[in-house]
Amino acid sequence: MINVTIFNEFVHEKTDENVRKIYPEGIHMALKNYLQDEKIKISTFTLDNITDLTKEVLDKTDVIIWWGHLKHHEVPNEIAKNVCESVHKGMGAIFLHSAHFSKPFMSLMGTPCNLTWREDGDYELIWNINPAHPISQGIDRFIKLDCEETYGEPFGIPEPDQLVFIGNFEGGEVFRSGCCYQRGNGRVFYFQPGHETCPTYHNEQILRVIKNAIHWAKPVYRIKEIICPEVKKPMEE
Numbered sequence: 001m002i003n004v005t006i007f008n009e010f011v012h013e014k015t016d017e018n019v020r021k022i023y024p025e026g027i028h029m030a031l032k033n034y035l036q037d038e039k040i041k042i043s044t045f046t047l048d049n050i051t052d053l054t055k056e057v058l059d060k061t062d063v064i065i066w067w068g069h070l071k072h073h074e075v076p077n078e079i080a081k082n083v084c085e086s087v088h089k090g091m092g093a094i095f096l097h098s099a100h101f102s103k104p105f106m107s108l109m110g111t112p113c114n115l116t117w118r119e120d121g122d123y124e125l126i127w128n129i130n131p132a133h134p135i136s137q138g139i140d141r142f143i144k145l146d147c148e149e150t151y152g153e154p155f156g157i158p159e160p161d162q163l164v165f166i167g168n169f170e171g172g173e174v175f176r177s178g179c180c181y182q183r184g185n186g187r188v189f190y191f192q193p194g195h196e197t198c199p200t201y202h203n204e205q206i207l208r209v210i211k212n213a214i215h216w217a218k219p220v221y222r223i224k225e226i227i228c229p230e231v232k233k234p235m236e237e
């Protein structure tokens, strides 16, 4: 069983009627309802109960999924730091859409993570440029989204270890939409689609990518704490 924790700030869905229509229970619940199966068990957190997202919860989490936009600054530094530490110890992390500016993602990248954006109803083609990658299994040459916020390069991230998807938008912009990293023992996937006013997380192919990413990011090797142990002898007989 893979234990997945979803954090969604859950603000747009409560303040914007259009968003509420698309995600009546919140993005976190839509993702949970679609992604939970016999192999994936999901718990959800929002800003309303973020203090419950404790170290103990993170220790039991195999993969965390993060969606935030308006209230990144309201995520306590301590919790962001714990998320990063858990990744370094071996937990997987999937950052969606505007989570490019979330505290844990920026800290794991160590770069500004800035981009260009435009919201004018462009369609997007998400090109599968790495069809042999575990995250792109079951995905054809591209995924077409009739509505998505335009994100454009330059995207202020470090060079991805593996690039799986490149988005191209009606207006001509291109964007590194699916980026893989290893940080310490943990795997990190950034996936660009998911603007709150578009029904992106009801799209089967997008959900397939996220599910694949959960399986890819689950811990391979995990340590309990980050320490520098003293080794008395070079080798034990």
Ligand code: ZN
Pocket: 097, 098, 149, 194, 195, 196
């Ligand atoms: Zn957005």
